[in-house]
Amino acid sequence: MKSQIQNKQFDFVLLILIVVILGAGILMLGSSSFVRGSYLSDDTMHFMRNQFIFAVLGSVVMIGVSFINYRFYKRISGYFLIFALGINYLTALVGQVRNDAQRWLKVGSFSFQPSEILKIALIFYLAATLSDEKWGEKSKSWAGILTLLLPTAASLLAVVLQKHISATIIISLICIAIMVYGGVRWFVFLTVIGGGSALLGLVVLIKPDLIEHLSARFAVYFATFMGNTSKVPEGVSEEALSQIHNSILAIGSGGVWGLGFGKSIQKYSYLPEAYNDFIFAITAEELGFFGVLAIIIVYGLFFARGFKVAAHSGDRFGTLLSAGIMTMMALQTILNMAVVSALIPVTGVSLPFFSYGGSAILIILAAMGVLLNIAKQSNYPKI
Numbered sequence: 001m002k003s004q005i006q007n008k009q010f011d012f013v014l015l016i017l018i019v020v021i022l023g024a025g026i027l028m029l030g031s032s033s034f035v036r037g038s039y040l041s042d043d044t045m046h047f048m049r050n051q052f053i054f055a056v057l058g059s060v061v062m063i064g065v066s067f068i069n070y071r072f073y074k075r076i077s078g079y080f081l082i083f084a085l086g087i088n089y090l091t092a093l094v095g096q097v098r099n100d101a102q103r104w105l106k107v108g109s110f111s112f113q114p115s116e117i118l119k120i121a122l123i124f125y126l127a128a129t130l131s132d133e134k135w136g137e138k139s140k141s142w143a144g145i146l147t148l149l150l151p152t153a154a155s156l157l158a159v160v161l162q163k164h165i166s167a168t169i170i171i172s173l174i175c176i177a178i179m180v181y182g183g184v185r186w187f188v189f190l191t192v193i194g195g196g197s198a199l200l201g202l203v204v205l206i207k208p209d210l211i212e213h214l215s216a217r218f219a220v221y222f223a224t225f226m227g228n229t230s231k232v233p234e235g236v237s238e239e240a241l242s243q244i245h246n247s248i249l250a251i252g253s254g255g256v257w258g259l260g261f262g263k264s265i266q267k268y269s270y271l272p273e274a275y276n277d278f279i280f281a282i283t284a285e286e287l288g289f290f291g292v293l294a295i296i297i298v299y300g301l302f303f304a305r306g307f308k309v310a311a312h313s314g315d316r317f318g319t320l321l322s323a324g325i326m327t328m329m330a331l332q333t334i335l336n337m338a339v340v341s342a343l344i345p346v347t348g349v350s351l352p353f354f355s356y357g358g359s360a361i362l363i364i365l366a367a368m369g370v371l372l373n374i375a376k377q378s379n380y381p382k383i
Helices: 002-007 012-041 046-065 072-094 114-130 142-161 165-182 186-206 209-225 238-254 279-311 316-340 358-376
Strands: 096-098 101-107 110-112
Touching (some): 012 046, 012 279, 012 358, 072 101, 110 358, 114 165, 114 316, 165 316, 238 316
């Protein structure tokens, strides 16, 4: 009886952690974006207001989705993936080009990154495929293996054609993680990884400009890191060259206690993408070591709670789905913090709940709604 009651309980601890991170993100977005807002429209609250509106809409979506039985997504996962692949290939053909990457699709006055939808759709599909009761037998045939290989390869190809480095990395790691969680046979695992890698290699041979884009990122990283700009290839903007340097400067300037909320210097047009990809650097500058530590601890508690949902899910599909969602969130968080700390080259990955982007926050909160529904039906104490 007790476990049955627990299965129907809402996980308010998980919800509170989501709200806390989201609230902190909106506050830091307001602080990091008011300079840019005043330049663009004489409205210091422009970006924060937009983010707040989408956060409210996303919260409504999250609560609504939390009442939809997550098993419904197993039935529509294939159609959802086809839709996501369609809009991503459309983006590769006619999408907007920003920073030499074609990863934005504009619909009227609204722009969004379809790769965010593709990540979720692929998680749904892989979780549904690997939780199929007949998967064990299917995995022994090439027809069964292709049900993993082809969608994975098609997803990677879509984002590679967009020159979307971060999405390529995250999708690759999500696929690997879900296959590990799903316990696929080594032959299947290596076949999918090898097939995906071979496809990417073929694409690079056909379109060498894709690897040139990646090489330029590494050249900028190493040149900046070593304090030598002589090796930076021609055509690299001064803005790209200054990103890592100014990000480190912002983090170092924060020290132990920070300069104080709203008192960042680097956001005054020194650090590009101060309210987007590099918002964590501004956070460190204003809040200091202890402020950043507090944020990392809350993120850690959120990840621990999410993976607890996966560990106690009522079925295999719920386990793989929640684990996939949390892996995506953890990867994006870790990669973003690694970029702004100059541990890896700039990849264009945003910080979940913090970075500016209306469509991104909507998709993330919708995914949190799915997670909350799985948690509601999972067997563990909710307090």
